[in-house]
Amino acid sequence: MFTALTLTLLAQTGASVELQPGSAHPGEAVLIVVRGSTREPSGSLGGDPLDFFDYHGTYLALASLRVDQVEGSLPLAVRLVTQGREQDVGGQLDVLPPDFRHRTLTVAPRFISPSKAQQRQMKEDQRAFDEAFDQDRVGPMFDDDFEWPRPAEVTAPFGDIRLYNGKKTNQHFGTDIDGSTGDPIFASNEGEVVMQRPCYGSGNTVVLFHGLGLFTAYFHLSRFDVKVGDHVDQGQRLGLVGMTGRVTGPHLHFGAKIHGRWVNAESVLRLHFPPGTAPSETPSLTPGL
Numbered sequence: 001m002f003t004a005l006t007l008t009l010l011a012q013t014g015a016s017v018e019l020q021p022g023s024a025h026p027g028e029a030v031l032i033v034v035r036g037s038t039r040e041p042s043g044s045l046g047g048d049p050l051d052f053f054d055y056h057g058t059y060l061a062l063a064s065l066r067v068d069q070v071e072g073s074l075p076l077a078v079r080l081v082t083q084g085r086e087q088d089v090g091g092q093l094d095v096l097p098p099d100f101r102h103r104t105l106t107v108a109p110r111f112i113s114p115s116k117a118q119q120r121q122m123k124e125d126q127r128a129f130d131e132a133f134d135q136d137r138v139g140p141m142f143d144d145d146f147e148w149p150r151p152a153e154v155t156a157p158f159g160d161i162r163l164y165n166g167k168k169t170n171q172h173f174g175t176d177i178d179g180s181t182g183d184p185i186f187a188s189n190e191g192e193v194v195m196q197r198p199c200y201g202s203g204n205t206v207v208l209f210h211g212l213g214l215f216t217a218y219f220h221l222s223r224f225d226v227k228v229g230d231h232v233d234q235g236q237r238l239g240l241v242g243m244t245g246r247v248t249g250p251h252l253h254f255g256a257k258i259h260g261r262w263v264n265a266e267s268v269l270r271l272h273f274p275p276g277t278a279p280s281e282t283p284s285l286t287p288g289l
């Protein structure tokens with residue numbers, strides 16, 4: 001169940017710290033919302049520093065749980081400023097046990113033992129991903145909560161532990177969504193296209209940057225409808241479902257990355273961002289004379 005935990009600091013100042021959700025599984029996203037602080041807060045979750053972004057007095061930080069995070073609890077500490085004084089707010093995030101599945105898959109042998117040329121391409125792909133994920137520190141570029149990129153069933157959730165052709169094991173750092181070749185794929189939220197590239201494993205790949213240290217990724221497309229540098233709106237078509245790269249059939253692999261760590265995209269969809277998170281595009285009014 002998705003429950004936010006609110007740690008109200010002082011009734012008279014209205015300052016509060018909200019943790020979404022109050023309990024999470026390994027690999028899931030966490031949002032910390034601070035209201036009523038007169039200065040940028042600082043803080044940490046489980047010892048990792050939180051990176052807060054200001055928007056008109058509300059501060060947001062995204063964090064996540066490692067996939068190998070053990071069950072238990074992680075301490076949350078936030079230092080904010082209210083009525084000219086620093087205040088420390090503490091809480092905890094309950095860590096639920098992992099619920100990853102084990103699956104056996106069969107793919108073309110070239111994906112198990114890539115040739116020299118294929119290994120070179122994989123290295124170049126990795127460089128392209130690194131470059132795409134190397135973005136400036138900017139606040140949220142979106143106004144609304146994240147949405148599914150396709151209205152279809154999940155065929156493989158985040159975190160599946162996969163054994164390929166009885167040999168190679170890895171973990172699935174995305175959510176596979178059903179689809180036929182040619183079905184449309186939509187931007188989960190407003191953002192900027194930072195990667196559009198045919199890759200060896202992920203096939204035709206689009207990566208969007210949304211600010212707040214958050215990216216979404218769309219793999220195995222049969223066609224691109226956007227290019228690097230494009231600003232896309234939520235629901236804008238990015239391309240079409242396909243079966244490019246290492247796949248067993250056509251589908252969309254939907255990924256999310258927060259501050260350098262792949263997280264369960266479904267957990268990002270459950271987060272509720274406060275209204276008016278992004279700056280308004282309305283020009284400011286000229287004072288009347």
Ligand SMILES: [Zn+2]
Nearest residue numbers: 174175176253
């Ligand atoms: Zn996948």
